[in-house]
Amino acid sequence: MCCPSATLSVWSAAWLGGAAAADDTLDALLAWGEAHEVVAADPATADALGLPVAGSVPAPPAELLTVLRRLAAHGARLVLPVAGDVRGLGGPGPLTDAALKAGEATVFPSAGYGAVPQPVAEGLLRWTVYPMAAPVPPEHVGLGEAEHDLTEAIRVSAGELRSLDVARERPGVRDELSARLRARPRLDWPPRTPGRALRVLQRADEVGAILALAAADEPGGAMSASAAGRRAAALRPLADAVRRARCAAVAEAVRVFSEQADPRP
Template identity: 40%
Template sequence: MSSPSLTLTVWAGSWLSGHASPDDVIDALHEWAPLHLVGAHDAAAASAADVPEHRVVDGAARLLALVRRIDTTAGAGLQLVLPAPGDVRALPAGTAFAAAALAAGEGVVVGAPGNPGLGLVPTIEGPDVLRWSVFALSTVPENPVDGGLGAAEFAIREAVRDAASALNGIPTVGTDGRRADPRAEIAEEVAALARHRCPASLPPRAIRILDTADQVAAILTVASRGTGMRAGSASGAAGREVALQPLWAAVREARVGAVAAALRAEHNH
């Protein structure tokens, strides 16, 4: 699992479809932080979500109450969003939720497309605290990534191929001038993501896509981090940056597509 928003989406979807318990969802969320705070962005959100406007409430269980409060049609009304600059699909334009989700790089939309709903955005509040801001949405947008598991798997396979060819052509050396071996750092990134487990009810193909996306993301993270490494030349650094942007987009698309298809499959199972 790559983000708290992805964890909430898949586990809440599994719970709404009858494949997981509320405690399962809460346990999965607590892997991100032992304390979750929930607060309304404004009066409209406070009214829609039944949470205080000017203070936060404690507990991941409140997130489940919010999800249950909105008509989600047993998981079909949960939508993961992973926006980035230049890629704001599925965000309601001009809203406070869109701005917050873009700043965080993630969010969850709760509600059936075309109907009023809620937007949830997590942010780190402290070393052991995750705060979820709740936004009222007048209309839930359609999910633009809806090609099914086949399209998601194709996208991430293409990203694996392109990542290998693009990054292999860029010389990477350590800050001391010696060649660096990033394999240990990549393994650490993958292990950190693997700590956040998927519901057993998710289709095996969806889990495979999410695992592959995590592996590609780990490679891209290490390649762009620059910890102990630098591109061998200015042109190499620029080339690496250009190469990474579409690969990150492919990772986001694969994750969103796999989650959307998995929720549909669970609902119909």
């Protein structure tokens, strides 16, 4: 499914651009937890941003918006790193380590910081702000390209799975898929979020739910180790395409809100 960092990326861009109220931005984050808190990863970051350091009493999420406004942190970017692909995080360092562990981050390249969410208790999500180790060069994957790549990955993966005779539908799989989709958090997006970006996010969520089912489905005893490896290899490009589609959809929404920024001071 989509993730807290996607919500923060899009809504912070809308808020900084004058297209969303601060209260609505904070309310949108509640889909991911009843409460949110914010800390800085280290004393230097705490001093620079005016946030409490990790291990002390955390700040409310409104403080993060205040920091973003002060830094003029336009151009939020969703990063969904996996082992072997940590592009967009600025190189090795605490931010990259934390983002890999969480599987996500929101980075603000113009400001030089990134925020990583982590559940710390039931209903409580902590955002830790890290400095980026190095500037991140611009990277653009068009929404149309990402959508095409997702469609192609679905086609190729389905063909390979059929050739392995492991794509047969097991009893109850449609009900399982429907249950996973219904269990997703009910997300709100800012007014004027591009419709195509929302459609791509929805498609990526649907494919992601299928991948989650496939990952949870233990291969039967008739499947050899080599066939299981080929099965995993067939699904890997699809998972990569889902990540790229999500990042491209969020990037498109952020671009639209940044370009429509309210010119008033």
